[in-house]
Amino acid sequence: LRAASQNPWNRYKRFGPASLARLAHIKALQAIGFSLAEIHALLVRDAGQHPCAELPATLAEKITRIDEQVTALLAVKALLQSVAQSCDTRCEDRDGLPGCFPASTGSRCC
Known part of the structure; x- marks a missing residue:
């Protein structure tokens, strides 16, 4: 300004x-x-x-990043929908965690 x-x-x-x-x-x-x-x-x-x-290149980069974020969010949404479909009131206990969650989501904590 x-x-x-x-x-x-x-x-x-x-x-x-x-x-x-x-x-x-x-x-x-x-x-x-x-x-x-x-x-x-x-x-x-x-x-x-x-x-x-430089605006066209900047916009193209932003659109690409948004597309990547949308793809990642859709994968999370699909996983959540899968868990929601398998969970019900009879959800079993697996080592203190709800058994309807997948054992691994592909990421590791350590």
């Missing part, structure tokens, strides 16, 4: 319309998953560069 002027009476900062519009743009980018560092990299127009030069 641009430096704000300060009201001498109450020391509140006053931002002009351009700064407020820029802040709204920053907040919109944050809302769709951009970090402040990524936003800073996009806001290079003040340095004389085109602000959209």
Whole structure:
């Protein structure tokens, strides 16, 4: 953002319309998953560069990461649905744990 002027009476900062519009743009980018560092990299127009030069590649990377997260979450959902289908009120005890949970989910703790 641009430096704000300060009201001498109450020391509140006053931002002009351009700064407020820029802040709204920053907040919109944050809302769709951009970090402040990524936003800073996009806001290079003040340095004389085109602000959209690297945007397509950045968006493609973000979409790929989201697709990976969706795939992982769908796998967790499928496992939970499987456990939910096998669990009922007659769920057996297996070493102090509900027997309807799989013995291993593919990850190891140690």
